[in-house]
Amino acid sequence: MKKIVLGMVLSFATLSASEIKIAVAANVSYAIEPLKKAFHMLYPKTNIEVILGSSGKLTAQIKNGAPYELFMSANMKYPEVLYEEKIAVTKPIVYAQGVLAYLSVKPQDFTQGMRLLTEDKIQKIAIANPKTAPYGVAAVEALKNAKVYDTVKEKFVYGESISQTVTYATTAADIGLIAKSSLFSPPMAKFKEGIHWSNVDETLYTPINQGMVILKKAEGNPEVKNFYDFMLSPKAQKILKNFGYKVE
Amino acid sequence: MQEILNVISLDFAPFILSFKLAAVTTVILFILSLPLAWYLSQSNSRTKPFLEAVTALPIVLPPSVLGFYILVVLSPNSAVGAFFEDLFGVKLVFSFTGLVVASCFYSLPFMVQPLQSGFESLNKHMLEASYLAGKSKLQTVVKVALPNIKPSLITALIITFAHTVGEFGVVLMVGGSIPGETKVASVAIYEMVEVMEYGTAHIYSAFMVLISFIVLLSVYIFNHSQRKIGVL
Amino acid sequence: MIQIEIHKKLHGAHGDMDLDVNLEIQKGEFIALMGESGSGKTTLLRVLAGLENAEGDIAVEDVLWLGNRKMLPPQQREIGFIFQDYALFENMNVEENLLFVNDDKALAQRLLQMTELRRLSHRNVKGLSGGQKQRVSLCRAMMKQPKLLLMDEPLSALDPAMRSKLQDEILKLHKTFGTTTIMVSHDADASYYLSDRILVLDHGKIIADGRPQEIFVKTSKEIYTLSR
Numbered sequence: 001m002k003k004i005v006l007g008m009v010l011s012f013a014t015l016s017a018s019e020i021k022i023a024v025a026a027n028v029s030y031a032i033e034p035l036k037k038a039f040h041m042l043y044p045k046t047n048i049e050v051i052l053g054s055s056g057k058l059t060a061q062i063k064n065g066a067p068y069e070l071f072m073s074a075n076m077k078y079p080e081v082l083y084e085e086k087i088a089v090t091k092p093i094v095y096a097q098g099v100l101a102y103l104s105v106k107p108q109d110f111t112q113g114m115r116l117l118t119e120d121k122i123q124k125i126a127i128a129n130p131k132t133a134p135y136g137v138a139a140v141e142a143l144k145n146a147k148v149y150d151t152v153k154e155k156f157v158y159g160e161s162i163s164q165t166v167t168y169a170t171t172a173a174d175i176g177l178i179a180k181s182s183l184f185s186p187p188m189a190k191f192k193e194g195i196h197w198s199n200v201d202e203t204l205y206t207p208i209n210q211g212m213v214i215l216k217k218a219e220g221n222p223e224v225k226n227f228y229d230f231m232l233s234p235k236a237q238k239i240l241k242n243f244g245y246k247v248e
Numbered sequence: 249m250q251e252i253l254n255v256i257s258l259d260f261a262p263f264i265l266s267f268k269l270a271a272v273t274t275v276i277l278f279i280l281s282l283p284l285a286w287y288l289s290q291s292n293s294r295t296k297p298f299l300e301a302v303t304a305l306p307i308v309l310p311p312s313v314l315g316f317y318i319l320v321v322l323s324p325n326s327a328v329g330a331f332f333e334d335l336f337g338v339k340l341v342f343s344f345t346g347l348v349v350a351s352c353f354y355s356l357p358f359m360v361q362p363l364q365s366g367f368e369s370l371n372k373h374m375l376e377a378s379y380l381a382g383k384s385k386l387q388t389v390v391k392v393a394l395p396n397i398k399p400s401l402i403t404a405l406i407i408t409f410a411h412t413v414g415e416f417g418v419v420l421m422v423g424g425s426i427p428g429e430t431k432v433a434s435v436a437i438y439e440m441v442e443v444m445e446y447g448t449a450h451i452y453s454a455f456m457v458l459i460s461f462i463v464l465l466s467v468y469i470f471n472h473s474q475r476k477i478g479v480l
Numbered sequence: 481m482i483q484i485e486i487h488k489k490l491h492g493a494h495g496d497m498d499l500d501v502n503l504e505i506q507k508g509e510f511i512a513l514m515g516e517s518g519s520g521k522t523t524l525l526r527v528l529a530g531l532e533n534a535e536g537d538i539a540v541e542d543v544l545w546l547g548n549r550k551m552l553p554p555q556q557r558e559i560g561f562i563f564q565d566y567a568l569f570e571n572m573n574v575e576e577n578l579l580f581v582n583d584d585k586a587l588a589q590r591l592l593q594m595t596e597l598r599r600l601s602h603r604n605v606k607g608l609s610g611g612q613k614q615r616v617s618l619c620r621a622m623m624k625q626p627k628l629l630l631m632d633e634p635l636s637a638l639d640p641a642m643r644s645k646l647q648d649e650i651l652k653l654h655k656t657f658g659t660t661t662i663m664v665s666h667d668a669d670a671s672y673y674l675s676d677r678i679l680v681l682d683h684g685k686i687i688a689d690g691r692p693q694e695i696f697v698k699t700s701k702e703i704y705t706l707s708r
Contacts, residue, residue, distance in 0.1 A: 157424025172323030172341040373567035381581040395571035
């Protein structure tokens with residue numbers, strides 16, 4: 001009887017050891033599947049459980065004891081806060097640089113850049129909520145630097161996360177400022193560069209340095225470090241590049 | 249920018265918005281539901297179970313599903329949304345009007361079912377006596393049926409109101425969280441929790457609970473007093 | 481004069497049957513409609529009131545209430561109806577119940593006076609006794625000064641003392657207003673006392689039609705059973 005119980009406990013322990021829980025900012029949700037696949041080829045025995053959300057929400061959850069072992073944020077600020085509070089055990093490191101893009105279901109003339117947003121036919125502009133999503137912060141920054149923020153702020157609709165912003169941009173809003181990475185997932189293939197989407201002028205916003213940290217809860221789980229190292233490896237960086245991120 | 253956001257987050261617009269939305273929805277939904285509830289209560293047709301099931305759907309549907317479909321079907325990029333915008337100049341998403349429409353779907357069964365139930369419990373002979381007195385169906389509903397189902401009527405109104413105040417998932421999908429227009433209290437509080445402004449979240453939440461409790465309490469006291477007089 | 485020629489299939493507790501009624505009623509007649517439960521009495525009343533449909537014709541002083549595939553709705557028939565369960569408007573007081581039918585305060589007060597309900601004019605009907613409710617029901621029905629007064633077992637829910645009192649009031653009103661009346665009843669005494677004509681319905685068909693004395697004398701045994 002004792003042996004059976006012990007056996008069960010051990011196998012249960014091994015089961016949980018070959019699973020890692022990673023909290024991933026919404027903008028990475030599009031690239032996460034290819035990333036998982038590539039990681040699996042190297043470590044077939046490890047299961048990855050992905051929790052998606054806006055960086056702000058995930059940070060709040062982590063602070064309140066959520067069982068995540070790794071956090072890939074959309075900025076550096078949230079991981080830095082976690083590191084200061086010793087909830088993150090590694091110093092935040094940049095795993096990718098996010099890029100902001102315009103997206104509209106109707107063809108637009110993107111050559112005018114931000115001026116386009118001031119036109120009458122653009123009635124609703126979807127941006128991520130700057131309080132919870134770093135891409136929203138970048139969007140507001142870009143709008144202000146382009147000197148159109150005050151003119152168009154009445155038109156904003158706020159997505160709770162960058163992924164909700166994409167939903168808005170592809171359904172009811174006239175245009176959205178979104179994470180470029182979303183454009184490379186299969187359902188978005190129908191949107192063409194220069195017609196439906198375009199890069200936002202990079203000089204208008206501070207580079208979106210996306211930081212990654214290993215969390216305290218990863219203690220005793222060596223697989224987490226494997227994924228961490230993988231994300232910084234050339235293989236992962238290539239995938240990220242394919243999704244529109246800027247990499248080292 | 250942070251300062252601007254702080255100031256915005258301290259005002260009471262979300263509450264006023266929540267209660268305004270609940271009030272407008274309750275009134276409109278009452279007018280729309282009355283004929284449906286009456287019809288269902290008086291009908292024995294084969295389509296009745298089908299209609300009842302459809303009416304009850306919003307109870308079971310996850311709010312996010314409801315919100316998603318409303319977003320897609322009523323958006324200006326869709327046929328329905330474009331029609332409304334072109335003809336009436338009315339935006340059905342990202343606007344207060346859109347929230348009212350969404351809330352009407354969301355709270356429909358909470359208005360219809362108590363009314364229908366109340367009507368079904370009425371003495372049919374009493375209604376017939378009204379017809380025989382020369383009153384039309386509408387006059388009968390307004391002057392005889394409704395006054396005799398006061399408890400059900402109050403239940404319907406209150407529950408619809410409360411349900412709409414507490415609405416979250418649908419509003420989140422369809423509203424766009426626009427301050428002063430679609431950022432209702434439930435969304436505002438959610439946002440505060442997300443950014444860990446717990447102090448403000450506490451204040452807002454306590455306020456919501458207090459106001460809602462006072463509203464409900466007044467209604468139940470009114471109900472009770474009516475019963476004592478023997479009016480109900 | 482009222483001419484009735486109707487046909488309706490009924491699905492009752494005693495099986496299916498055909499309601500087949502063909503009769504003429506003179507103005508001012510007081511008819512007692514008798515018969516076993518399930519014989520179609522209430523249905524006949526409801527068809528006359530327009531609360532149920534049937535095939536055939538109903539003509540009231542040359543106005544077609546039913547016929548030519550048209551059915552005049554109850555709202556437009558000049559009918560007073562007294563239900564067995566009174567069916568008063570419970571959200572109103574006694575006077576309001578009457579005024580709801582016809583906004584004639586003088587007539588209302590007169591009727592209430594005749595039925596000794598005047599002092600209860602402003603009492604909500606929910607608090608009244610059975611006998612009082614039935615009297616209100618009677619007044620309410622008369623407010624329309626109807627061409628036809630239909631009563632569905634108006635006395636059966638009342639105790640003997642009340643029954644007697646109400647019979648008197650029904651008679652008083654009939655003598656005063658001369659309204660053509662059809663009263664469904666199980667009560668042989670009341671039928672004999674109030675009516676000048678008795679119809680007996682059996683399985684949807686009229687099997688006897690005549691003056692009270694004739695009916696009782698001819699078929700006393702059957703009537704005795706029916707009135708139980």
